[in-house]
Amino acid sequence: MPAAAQSCAGDARLIDGVCLPAISAPGPRIENVPTGFVISLDGEVFEGDDEVRDLVRRTDVRLANADIEVVFDGLGAIPRLDLEVAGDPRAYEAGDTATLQSATNYPAYITRGELRIVDLAAIGGQRTLQVVPILPNGTAQVEVPEGSRIAVIHRVYDAQGRYDETFPVLLSEPDRRPLASDVEDGSDLTARSRIPVHGGAVTVRGTSIVEGAAVTALGERVQSDGSGGFVLQRILPPGEYGVDVQVAGPGQHVDLVRDIEIPRSEWFTTGMVDLTVGWREIEGEETEQWDSGRVAFYVDGRTANGFEITAQADTGEGDIEDIFRRLEERDPRSTVQRIDPDDLYPTYGDDSTLVDDTPTSGRLYVRIERDGNHVLWGDFDAGLDGARLVRNDRSLYGAQGYWATADTTLRGEARASVLAYAASPDMLAQRDVFLGTGGSVYVLQRQDIGVATEVLSVEVRDPVSGRVIDIVRLTPGEDYEINYLQGIVTLSAPLASRVSSSGIVSTPGDDPQLRLVAQYEYTPTVTDVDGYSVGGRAEAWVTDDVRVGVSGLVEETGTADQTVMGADIEWRIGENSHVRLEYAESEGPGFGSTFSADGGLIFDTVGPNGGSGTAIRGDARLDFADIGLAGDGVMGAYYEEREEGFSSLDYSVTSATGNETLWGVFIDATPREGLRYSLTYDDYSNTAGEYDRRGEGAVELALNAAYTLGLGLEHTDRDRAASFGETGQRTDVGARLTYSYGEDRDVYIFGQATVAHEGLERNDRLGVGANYAFADGWSVQGEVSGGSRGPGGLLQLGYDDGEGTTAYIGYELDPGRTISGVTLDGRDNGRLIAGARRQVNDQLTYFGENTYDMFGRYNSLSTAYGLTYQTTEFLSYTAALEFGSVDDSFANDFDRSAISLGVRYEDEALTAAARLEYRIEEGERSGAPLDSETVALTLDGRYIIDDHSRFVFSFEGIDTDTDESSILDGSFVDASVGYAFRPTDNDRLNMLVRYRYLFDDVGQRLNGTDELGPRQRTHVFSADSSYLLNDQLRIGARVGFRLTEAAATETDSFTDNDAYIAVLNARYHMLHNWDALLEWRALRAEQAGFTETSVLGAISRQIGNGVSLGVGYNFGSFSDDLTDLTRDDQGLFLNLTASF
Known part of the structure; x- marks a missing residue:
């Protein structure tokens, strides 16, 4: 157990591993408090001492008069951990000072906190540059270090050394989350959660706080917002507390203590059993016995020893002898439609809403959790990671369990953990891979995909060897938005096609690629889905520095029939150093994938790879500081060996290459200020006789404060006649002179020449470029070059005002560029991209992007627009358009158009929303006819007529004219209206009315089978009424x-x-x-x-x-x-x- 974890932050006291806060703030005290107790919830007293009851009542009255409320919210509150950048949103540069704010609602469980300053784009992978201590809910100032992509991760520890941490918060980009400085927002950015938090939430909220007043609650200073309101929530362990609330300001003074008791357990249960037995009397026949039964329940609670249990089951109506067998059945309705609208009235007049905390595609959901460990039956993310060769990130239905020891290593990792799952998927997995286009909009191959089944990530991949260098998972709502019906993904920032090489000499087509990988589930139109998916991982830290693990998965879903097993070991040498080794075996085909180089206009299908094979992967990264070397630098090596037939989520080795072997070494060092050198060597070979060997050395020397000279040497030896049509050797030398005349302002000239070559064409190039950042948010980047492999050019103009408005326009001509599935016919004239996202004011935000590709005779144009217009406090409009056109005079000549229009109105009485979507595709794609048209309309509304009456309506309609490759052909309409009369002051007359219209000429599939209904x-x-x-x-x-x-x-x-x-x-x-x-x-x-x-x-x-x-x-x-x-x-x- 870390010694640093044995004390609490601030004035809190460590008792039984929990930091009990100093609830009462310094100041005047209230004496002669009775020693009895009361139990109350939301102000209602259930039991307790009469004297204390009276004190509580009088305290509540005084708090109410002061517009302040102290409430116990019950057990099971969701822990929140966030990191906010104080001040107005802005981009921070090296040398700037940033003020960072910790925000959490469970400081009682935290003994210490820290800010980890990392470089996400460091050579060799993410690198921790410094660690800064910070108190929970405290602030700290950090000076932004040098780096390519500086971010901050907030990590907090408990008394046992377990830690929670946030996702990285970039400092190089403005934080555009709608957060108010110094005001508790209730936002959450938790990426990892291992600290067990089981207690009750106490919320203190107030209004009408005068400007300049000092507010103290729960022992903390609270900042009110601009309207004079504040909210403070804290999760406290079970026990009795005196919550001190103080307000001191002009004409306003409050100093009260509200007694609160946090119970050790709390339960909410509801359920029903309905059994009927009868005897049918049919004329002319013998009396026949029949029976019917149903069992349903919901349980949500916390036990005194920390177990959290949530469960739900509904057997449905049916024969009593099969009542529990029906729990094994798959519910054909989606998660949000598990309550059948056929059996219910649209409204019961009580303003009730549906909250689903038991996500399941079947009739049963159970989740039992304690201290971060859990078992569940229902819907879940497979979450099988920890090893690169054996991964699974599908969204599944079935059983899952996770267990980790309470004992941790010095770095806060659980000593041992086990993850296992078993599922029976009712949808097929789809994996679309997109080469970055420099834009933000990408169109999935499938439409009408499963809601919340997507997992999006960006991977960095070597285009020559196929080696995955790095993977970054994207966060929905923050990094991207998705239209599930249209299958359109919109990233929050444009994704470039390649990562710029760190060397001086560049070879067209050899720089690492940036790829957007979209994994999601969809229901096929012509295939019955059955089978199973099982997998798991076990790992243990045998010492504080050595971890061993085993992973495995079996996929028997649709066309997949695959087993992958693996083992791995890791030696953690320091904060930024490690050695890893993995071994895996696969048997049978997986799901395959698709690849698009133009954002989804043209897809190449990479079919599943049958057979079996093994793979070995090893990598090492050594930071100079971790191994005692002087200077700043990192060195590393990797080795991969993949047999023909091996298949995994990231790799598929076919007979085209045979067995593959990759290895490489690198070093990147700055021995002193103004001097940097790097050496890299990469070697790829396969049993088909191909190989690719590249070695490069580079040195950068600061001649003075303004000028930097870079020199480089690269040697290439390759035989890739079958794959790339290249065989031979080449040696290139290059130089680059850079003049810097301000932050993010430089001009450079570069040149490279081939000094020796045999078989490979020359790689001569001469060019000039510049980067300039204007003070008002504008930046421009330009480069033009010419050489033996054709002209090259880049011009990008960007704008970011730090308040939600961005714009960009760029032109790129990349010599040696290829588009998968398209053969260059003619001259590549490059690609033009222009886009903007602007928040005009609090009411209007719009987005637009256009991409025009001129790859010889292959010409494509894609356009996307989006708009949100909040005309009033109650009314808003949304619009989105996407257009695509391809013409290459050969196998691809088609047009695609999609439009989505929405409107929403919401006030105290009326809530209404509507969305209209239209999509059309026609022409020829990959040599096959393409002709589809889809129209979809949804309407939802609720109207509170008065205190006694409610009216609701809904409409869902879709009309399709397709080839049924991704969406069934036909029309479907489901419309309903409902009315309820439920007086609030008596229960004499009640009335429920509904009307429903169903039009279905498709014949929806029943129970996931391949048969149409x-x-x-x-x-x-129907109308029901009753009168008392x-x-x-x-x-x-x-x-x-x-x-x-x-x-x-x-x-x-x-x-x-x-x-x-x-x-x-x-x-x-x-x-x-x-x-x-x-x-x-x-x-x-x-x-x-x-x-x-x-x-x-x-x-x-x-x-x-x-x-x-x-x-x-x-x-x-x-x-x-x-x-x-x-x-x-x-x-x-x-x-x-x-x-x-």
């Missing part, structure tokens, strides 16, 4: 009708199936827990040709708390279900219900 056009109306005559008697009525046209298959004709029903009933509550029901029913089935009336009577008794046993008799042959026309319901029935 029936087509239908249906109107359904007195305390014993309630009468009710129901009317309904269904007008249906249905066809079992696409070739069958539609037939009518109409029905009407009317019901009158009376419920009488007798003495001694007895209840009676008498109901009259009338049913008219138009096409079946019958009209029938009947009477149903039942009597029941409460035999326990929430338990009722009843018996009844149906004198008619039909039920009150309009969809049931079997006419076999006459007879006796027994019913047992229990609810809790």
Whole structure:
């Protein structure tokens, strides 16, 4: 256990591993406080001492008079950890001083905190430059060091050395999150969470605080916002606390203590059991017994010893003998539609909303968690990482478990941990890989993808050897936005195609590529999805510096039939140094992937690789500071060996290359200020006879404060005739002279020449370039060159005002550029990209981007626009457009257009939203005809007529004319309206009304099978009302009708199936827990040709708390279900219900 973790921050006291805060702030004290207790929740007192009860009441009154509220929010509050950059959003440069603010709502569990200043783009990978201590919710000032991409990670530790940390916050770019300086925003940036936090949340909130007043609550100084309000939430361990609230300002003085007790456990449970047994009496047949049952429950709670349990199950109606077998069934509805709208009224008049904290694609969800360890059944992210060769980041449904020891290493890592999962996917995995275009908009190959199933990342890959150099996972909402129906991804910043080489000599096509990788799930239109997916990982730190791990996965989903197993070991030498070794074996094909070099206009399919093979991967990185060498620098090496047939998430080795072997070494050092040198060597070979060997040396010398001279030497020896059509050797020398005349302002001239070559063409080039950053947010970068491999050029103009407005325009001509799937015919005239994102004011924000590619006879144009317009406090509009056009006179000649329009209105009474989307594709792509048209419209609304009445409506419609490759062809409409009358001051009259229209000429797939369901056009109306005559008697009525046209298959004709029903009933509550029901029913089935009336009577008794046993008799042959026309319901029935 780290010695530094044995004390608490500030004035807090460490008791049993928890830092109990100094709740009462310094200042005047309240004496003679009673020693009793009370228990209250949201101001309602449940139990306690009368004297204390009176004190609490008087304190609450005084707090209310001061517009201040102290509330216990219950157990299970979500821990938050954030890092904010104080002041107005801006980009920080080397040498600037940044003020950083820690923000967390669980300081009682934290013993120390730190800011880790890292360079995300350092040579050899992310590098920690310095560590600065910071108190929880405190501030610290840091001087921004030199580096390529400086960011800060906030990390906090508990008494056992476990730590939580945030995602990196860039200092080189403005932090555009809507955060208020010095005001608690409730934002969360947690990337890793290992500190167990189980306690209750106490919230102190106030309004009407006068300007300049000093506010102290929960022992902390609180800053009010511009409107005089403040909110402070803290998670505290179980126990009794006196929450001191002080306000001192002009004409305003408050000094009160509110007693709060945090319980050790808290539970919310609800559920029901409904069992019915009956005997059917059918004329001319023997009496037949039947039964039906349903069990459903929801549990959410925390135990006294720290277990957090959330569970939900619903067996649905069905035979009693199969009641629990139905829990194994997959629910065909999506997660947010697990409550069937057919069975419910759109509104019940109580303003209730649906919050789903049990995400599951089936009928069961269970999650049990304690101290960061958990087991669950439901929907989850596989999260199989820790090794590069064996990874899985799919979104799955099934079982998952994670366990880690409480004991940690000196660096806060769990001594041992185990992750395992088993799932039965009902969708297929898709992996689209895009070469960066210099733009922000990328179109996925599939549309109508699974909501929240996407995992997006940016990888850096060597284009020659295929080696993955680095992977960065993107955060939804912050790094990108996605349209699930259209399949359009919009990044928050443009993604370049390549990472600039750090050497002096450059070779066109050899610089590392930047690729956007999109992994997501989709439901295929012509394939039944079955199978399973299992995997897991176990790892242990055998010492504080050595970790061993094993990983494995099995995919039997759709076309995938793959097993991958691996083992790895890591030696952590220092903060920035390590040695890793991995071994993996694969058998069978995976899912394959697609690749696009133009943002999604043209895709190349990389099919799944069958067979089996092994792979070895090793890498080492040694920071000079960690191994005791003088100066600033890093050295490293890597080795990879992949057999033919090996397949994983990142690699697929085919017979085209045979076995592959890669290895390399590098060193990058700055022995003194003004002098930097680097040496690299990379070697690739395969058993197909190909090889590629490159070695480079470079040195940079600062001649004075303004001039820097760089010299470089590169030797290439390659035989890639089969892959790239190149064989031979070449030696190049180069030089670069840079003149710097300010921060981010320089001019340079460069040249390189081939001094020897055999087989390979010359690589001569001479050029000039400049970078200039204006003071008002504008920057320009330009370069022009000419050489033996053709002209090259780059011109980029950018603007960033630090307040949400950015603009860019650029032209790039890259000699040696290729586009996958397209053969250059003619001359490459480069690519032009222009885009902007502007926040005009608080009401209007827009975005636009245009890309025009002129790759010989292959010409493409893609355009994307987006707009958000908040016209008033209540009304806003959104619009998005995407256009694409390709013409290469050969296999690709098509146009794509997509438009999305939205409007939203929200005030205290009315909430309404609408979105219209249209997409059309026509022409020829990759030699195949392309012709599809899709229109989609959604409407949702809620209107509070008055305190007693509510009105809601919804509409979902889609019309498609497609080849059914990604979306089914046909039309689908689902519209409903609902009305509820529920008086707030009495319960005499209640009324529920609904109308639903369903038009489906597609025939939606049922239960994930490959069979289409029936087509239908249906109107359904129903109205229920009840009236309480007195305390014993309630009468009710129901009317309904269904007008249906249905066809079992696409070739069958539609037939009518109409029905009407009317019901009158009376419920009488007798003495001694007895209840009676008498109901009259009338049913008219138009096409079946019958009209029938009947009477149903039942009597029941409460035999326990929430338990009722009843018996009844149906004198008619039909039920009150309009969809049931079997006419076999006459007879006796027994019913047992229990609810809790």
